[in-house]
Amino acid sequence: MPASASHHSPPFLLALSILALAVTISASPLSLARTSDYPQLARRSAVITYDDSGHIQNITDSATQQPIAQGDATDGSGAGFDVSALIWLASSFAVGVPLMLAGIRLWRITTGAGLGLAITVCIWAAFNNTVGADSISDFVLTLISVGSFVLGFFLGVFDVGRIAGMTMLGFLGGFSIGIRIVLFRSDLLIHTFFVNWLIITVLGIVGFLLVIAKQRAAITICSAAVGTFLTGLGIDLVINKQSGMSFGLRYLFDGNSAHLNYFMSRGWHPPLVTEIIMAVSLALIPLLAYAQHRIFKQPFKRVRTSSVSSLSSIASSAAPSHETAVQADPPSPSKESYLDAVERKPAVVVVVPESAEETPIGSFVDLNSLHDHAREDMAPSPTSAAGLLTPKKPS
Numbered sequence: 010m011p012a013s014a015s016h017h018s019p020p021f022l023l024a025l026s027i028l029a030l031a032v033t034i035s036a037s038p039l040s041l042a043r044t045s046d047y048p049q050l051a052r053r054s055a056v057i058t059y060d061d062s063g064h065i066q067n068i069t070d071s072a073t074q075q076p077i078a079q080g081d082a083t084d085g086s087g088a089g090f091d092v093s094a095l096i097w098l099a100s101s102f103a104v105g106v107p108l109m110l111a112g113i114r115l116w117r118i119t120t121g122a123g124l125g126l127a128i129t130v131c132i133w134a135a136f137n138n139t140v141g142a143d144s145i146s147d148f149v150l151t152l153i154s155v156g157s158f159v160l161g162f163f164l165g166v167f168d169v170g171r172i173a174g175m176t177m178l179g180f181l182g183g184f185s186i187g188i189r190i191v192l193f194r195s196d197l198l199i200h201t202f203f204v205n206w207l208i209i210t211v212l213g214i215v216g217f218l219l220v221i222a223k224q225r226a227a228i229t230i231c232s233a234a235v236g237t238f239l240t241g242l243g244i245d246l247v248i249n250k251q252s253g254m255s256f257g258l259r260y261l262f263d264g265n266s267a268h269l270n271y272f273m274s275r276g277w278h279p280p281l282v283t284e285i286i287m288a289v290s291l292a293l294i295p296l297l298a299y300a301q302h303r304i305f306k307q308p309f310k311r312v313r314t315s316s317v318s319s320l321s322s323i324a325s326s327a328a329p330s331h332e333t334a335v336q337a338d339p340p341s342p343s344k345e346s347y348l349d350a351v352e353r354k355p356a357v358v359v360v361v362p363e364s365a366e367e368t369p370i371g372s373f374v375d376l377n378s379l380h381d382h383a384r385e386d387m388a389p390s391p392t393s394a395a396g397l398l399t400p401k402k403p404s
Contacts, residue, residue, distance in 0.1 A: 132154060
């Protein structure tokens with residue numbers, strides 16, 4: 010191997026491989042079918058007729074033979090830089106950048122984001138696929154989506170949703186990779202629509218299984234995957250507004266028969282800038298995941314009482330084991346022993362928690378008392394027949 014090649018790390022080589030694969034996918038045809046011959050949205054049980062010029066003339070329900078009213082499929086994306094668009098843009102950066110750079114370090118924020126994003130995707134897709142031609146306004150749908158994320162985020166922050174947050178993050182990591190792959194080509198990667206979703210689903214399951222098998226690797230990789238996806242989406246919204254990744258996502262997720270004309274009259278033709286953004290975002294995944302692994306060496310679930318546990322173990326090993334004594338008829342203390350107790354130096358207070366998890370900092374031990382117990386333990390053991398103290402065996 011040449012000396013220069015040995016300096017390339019595996020994440021760097023993997024990033025180069027992903028870039029090369031992205032260019033190959035974008036440039037090579039994967040189907041002989043022509044886009045004009047392929048009714049990409051005919052999966053929605055609709056019959057589409059065209060006029061002589063190739064424009065859509067009529068869309069009817071295949072079961073009832075009734076016309077299907079058509080409407081716009083903005084799906085909450087807004088227009089230009091209106092309020093809805095700005096909310097999506099800001100949310101993409103606010104969630105994507107922290108996950109991309111420090112997902113393994115953020116712990117509760119990461120699990121909250123995983124569960125929140127999963128709920129948001131489900132709610133957003135459900136509304137888009139069920140509304141009629143007169144759909145709800147973009148602003149209302151945006152607020153519903155944001156509210157769904159907030160609900161899922163707070164569930165994922167607490168222990169009740171921590172496991173769900175991790176597993177959903179793993180699924181979304183593979184999910185986001187699959188989405189970018191199928192959006193690389195015009196009218197999606199494969200012209201048979203369900204095959205695209207099969208690819209996305211398989212990659213999502215791989216991410217889910219990775220969480221079960223290798224939790225730390227899964228969190229670093231999937232945090233980087235989801236983070237680069239959202240950050241890339243935010244950058245694309247700034248450059249292409251609603252005609253880039255935004256339209257591709259709606260084209261992929263929206264299966265509403267009332268939106269057939271909207272999508273089929275436009276088709277999905279990714280701009281060159283969008284292809285570059287998606288390719289770079291995919292290539293950054295192994296690099297950012299490796300960087301997180303190297304920089305943040307703490308376990309994903311941090312134990313805040315680690316220092317207390319260390320103190321407890323040291324104190325337990327250093328402190329003598331005192332024994333409980335049983336006395337039949339304890340004698341009255343002598344005058345000498347009383348004076349000796351009065352003249353003692355003040356007790357030194359040390360922090361010795363018995364259990365780092367159950368005992369708060371602030372348990373006090375009198376060192377004079379410990380010294381007395383140690384002196385008693387070192388003395389010869391008297392017999393019980395004489396009616397004196399007999400130490401118990403330590404429990």
